[in-house]
Amino acid sequence: xxxxxxxxxxxxxxxxxxxxxxxxxxxxxxxxxxxxxxxxxxxxxxxxxxxxxxxxxxxxxxxxxxxxxxxxxxxxxxxxxxxxxxxxxxxxxxxxxxxxxxxxxxxxxxxxxxxxxxxxxxxxxxxxxxxxxxxxxxxxxxxxxxxxxxxxxxxxxxxxxxxxxxxxxxxxxxxxxxxxxxxxxxxxxxxxxxxxxxxxxxxxxxxxxxxxxxxxxxxxxxxxxxxxxxxxxxxxxxxxxxxxxxxxxxxxxxxxxxxxxxxxxxxxxxxxxxxxxxxxxxxxxxxxxxxxxxxxxxxxxxxxxxxxxxxxxxxxxxxxxxxxxxxxxxxxxxxxxxxxxxxxxxxxxxxxxxxxxxxxxxxxxxxxxxxxxxxxxxxxxxxxxxxxxxxxxxxxxxxxxxxxxxxxxxxxxxxxxxxxxxxxxxxxxxxxxxxxxxxxxxxxxxxxxxxxxxxxxxxxxxxxxxxxxxxxxxxxxxxxxxxxxxxxxxxxxxxxxxxxxxxxxxxxxxxxxxxxxxxxxxxxxxxxxxxxxxxxxxxxxxxxxxxxxxxxxxxxxxxxxxxxxxxxxxxxxxxxxxxxxxxxxxxxxxxxxxxxxxxxxxxxxxxxxxxxxxxxxxxxxxxxxxxxxxxxxxxxxxxxxxxxxxxxxxxxxxxxxxxxxxxxxxxxxxx
Numbered sequence: 001x002x003x004x005x006x007x008x009x010x011x012x013x014x015x016x017x018x019x020x021x022x023x024x025x026x027x028x029x030x031x032x033x034x035x036x037x038x039x040x041x042x043x044x045x046x047x048x049x050x051x052x053x054x055x056x057x058x059x060x061x062x063x064x065x066x067x068x069x070x071x072x073x074x075x076x077x078x079x080x081x082x083x084x085x086x087x088x089x090x091x092x093x094x095x096x097x098x099x100x101x102x103x104x105x106x107x108x109x110x111x112x113x114x115x116x117x118x119x120x121x122x123x124x125x126x127x128x129x130x131x132x133x134x135x136x137x138x139x140x141x142x143x144x145x146x147x148x149x150x151x152x153x154x155x156x157x158x159x160x161x162x163x164x165x166x167x168x169x170x171x172x173x174x175x176x177x178x179x180x181x182x183x184x185x186x187x188x189x190x191x192x193x194x195x196x197x198x199x200x201x202x203x204x205x206x207x208x209x210x211x212x213x214x215x216x217x218x219x220x221x222x223x224x225x226x227x228x229x230x231x232x233x234x235x236x237x238x239x240x241x242x243x244x245x246x247x248x249x250x251x252x253x254x255x256x257x258x259x260x261x262x263x264x265x266x267x268x269x270x271x272x273x274x275x276x277x278x279x280x281x282x283x284x285x286x287x288x289x290x291x292x293x294x295x296x297x298x299x300x301x302x303x304x305x306x307x308x309x310x311x312x313x314x315x316x317x318x319x320x321x322x323x324x325x326x327x328x329x330x331x332x333x334x335x336x337x338x339x340x341x342x343x344x345x346x347x348x349x350x351x352x353x354x355x356x357x358x359x360x361x362x363x364x365x366x367x368x369x370x371x372x373x374x375x376x377x378x379x380x381x382x383x384x385x386x387x388x389x390x391x392x393x394x395x396x397x398x399x400x401x402x403x404x405x406x407x408x409x410x411x412x413x414x415x416x417x418x419x420x421x422x423x424x425x426x427x428x429x430x431x432x433x434x435x436x437x438x439x440x441x442x443x444x445x446x447x448x449x450x451x452x453x454x455x456x457x458x459x460x461x462x463x464x465x466x467x468x469x470x471x472x473x474x475x476x477x478x479x480x481x482x483x484x485x486x487x488x489x490x491x492x493x494x495x496x497x498x499x500x501x502x503x504x505x506x507x508x509x510x511x512x513x514x515x516x517x518x519x520x521x522x523x524x525x526x527x528x529x530x531x532x533x534x535x536x537x538x539x540x541x542x543x544x545x546x547x548x549x550x551x552x553x554x555x556x557x558x559x560x561x562x563x564x565x566x567x568x569x570x571x572x573x574x575x576x577x578x579x580x581x582x583x584x585x586x587x588x589x590x591x592x593x594x595x596x597x598x599x600x601x602x603x604x605x606x607x608x609x610x611x612x613x614x615x616x617x618x619x620x621x622x623x624x625x626x627x628x629x630x631x632x633x634x635x636x637x638x639x640x641x642x643x644x645x646x647x648x649x650x651x652x653x654x655x656x657x658x659x660x661x662x663x664x665x666x667x668x669x670x671x
Contacts (some may be wrong), residue, residue, distance in 0.1 A: 029058040030067045030097075030129060031137035035186055035211060038307075042112060042120075042145045049110040053124065053141055055095055057102045057133070064099055065131025068092040069106070073122040082110045082122060082143075092128070108143060120145040138186065144261055162222070162230065165322040168350025168374075170195035178220070182260045184213035184307075192216075192306065197352055197373070199235070199320030204244060204309035211310050212244065215260045215267075217303035222324070224297045229327040232290040232302070235359065237318040239368070241281025244309025246317045248273040248290060252297045260303075267305065280315045287359070287404060287441065291327070321356060337408035337480055340415065340549070342505040346383045349374035354401075355385070361400045363446050367392065370495075371399030371487065377499050379420055379466050384501035389429065389490035397429070397495070400445045401485040407505055408480050412548045413629060415473040417483060417505045420466040423459055424497040429490030431457040431498075433471045435481040449484050459498060466501060473505075507548025515574040516647075516669035523551040528572045529667075532609055536565030540651070545663060547585045547629050552665035557653025562592065565659070568609050569649040574669055575642065582617070582635035582647060585665040589627040592660030593652040597621075599637070603646045614648065624660065637669065 192214030378384025546552025
């Protein structure tokens with residue numbers, strides 16, 4: 001092929017020497033251009049598919065001339081699965097170039113009458129010509145049919161990870177480790193796949209003329225005869241609108257050669273992936289799942305194909321977080337939610353990547369070369385998220401860090417997120433925390449995360465230390481919601497620079513503020529409280545059944561029946577001031593005497609409470625057997641201002657009156 005092209009170039013140069021640019025010559029070379037082949041999907045039975053094939057002359061001719069083309073295929077004869085326009089005469093398709101024309105074409109119509117197979121390859125060869133055409137340059141055009149895998153498993157299940165590609169350590173424009181990049185014959189070779197910020201990018205923009213048909217193929221195939229079916233997930237983003245698409249493909253017979261489409265090689269497109277692709281230029285990162293159900297084959301290659309993308313105005317695509325899993329048949333992970341409590345210390349996130357529990361989206365009009373990414377500037381030198389917009393392209397940032405799947409708050413009455421933040425340098429830009437129950441995981445987030453569900457975060461001053469921030473999400477309690485951290489308003493010329501670490505979502509506040517605060521989290525011997533059992537074998541103790549599935553303090557006098565008990569849960573000392581009030585969460589189940597709440601100004605801090613004087617506090621407790629969490633608040637302590645006091649929760653049960661179960665959580669005395 002290189003010889004033909006060289007001859008065509010030499011011929012063209014010779015013809016142009018000694019004549020004006022506008023002269024019409026009497027000799028020319030004919031070639032397939034700009035494409036020398038294509039791979040198309042096998043049409044459904046009864047459907048047809050038209051492909052226009054273009055030929056070009058190196059010069060304009062004085063008289064009409066023709067190129068004669070024959071079709072060759074090992075799989076199918078003319079008329080069985082394809083026809084052409086014009087039809088062949090004596091086995092030859094005549095492509096006519098009229099006077100003063102340098103381009104002509106013919107059409108191939110493919111139809112599926114059940115004689116086509118995924119291995120069908122048809123070559124169209126220029127084997128003769130007349131008139132002023134005296135040579136052929138690129139004289140073979142190859143049409144190859146690709147089968148479509150319907151993704152017949154119909155369900156994406158959790159599986160054992162076989163390979164995980166995050167692309168975080170790949171140099172820009174390089175081919176990622178574990179992959180090879182190959183080009184179909186006749187395609188552009190100076191563009192295609194290459195690592196970029198946030199993944200592997202496919203683009204045909206600029207460079208030489210022509211179109212991309214580039215494959216990114218795993219170096220090591222899978223032996224599906226041994227491991228069975230594989231499941232695949234990856235993140236996909238369409239960055240720019242234009243021509244060009246991407247397919248996830250596999251081949252059961254690719255042999256590792258440098259020609260991905262050599263005769264006999266079959267690449268099968270996964271239809272279930274196509275149905276999940278984001279819109280061209282949507283700048284929306286989506287998580288794509290595939291369950292292709294190919295459980296046979298000792299050497300099955302997978303890859304991504306980027307094709308039909310011209311040098312001018314192409315669509316571009318970004319792939320990240322590619323995971324291959326062995327199908328274990330476990331519970332499906334599609335449409336699942338994060339459970340609460342949730343915590344991500346971000347330590348598993350590679351530099352310049354996005355942590356696996358989150359995605360990054362930039363809304364239309366935002367700077368696209370800055371935003372969120374991981375670095376090693378976290379608490380104690382660990383990994384953390386960084387947000388900044390300085391440098392790069394001009395403009396302002398509007399970058400969103402969004403939970404990859406929603407959080408399940410449906411059983412919660414309170415919800416909070418907290419995270420550590422460190423401002424490295426001050427500048428323009430703000431951080432908002434938002435939630436949405438309408439977001440689906442794709443699309444422009446600004447259309448779903450509304451201002452009424454946004455909480456502005458006051459950034460601390462620049463410092464070398466982290467500050468813990470807590471955001472109250474109780475308005476989202478009872479719902480299933482996505483959470484988002486929006487970095488907005490910073491510009492390339494003036495941008496705040498901060499790190500985010502240790503992101504947590506909890507069912508209760510972790511920052512109880514007041515003269516007394518006890519949430520019994522990580523409960524060990526009732527934390528700051530003490531217990532004293534006046535009578536009975538049962539006593540106050542820690543429980544995993546605190547409010548919103550946290551830990552709390554609990555007492556029950558039931559053991560094979562109601563028992564006689566008097567048990568005290570006593571707070572540490574504190575001094576009420578101003579308008580101090582007592583607040584706590586309480587829950588009671590089963591029948592039995594009510595709990596009492598008391599206060600003492602002379603309790604010594606330990607031992608038998610009967611040695612001190614106790615005053616009953618007026619409280620409204622949840623009803624007997626109600627078994628519902630209730631926040632008990634508004635208990636004024638003004639009468640005890642300036643005095644050192646202890647508060648006690650006193651439990652009673654008896655064989656005569658029964659034994660209720662009382663649970664306490666989140667005890668606070670406000671300042």
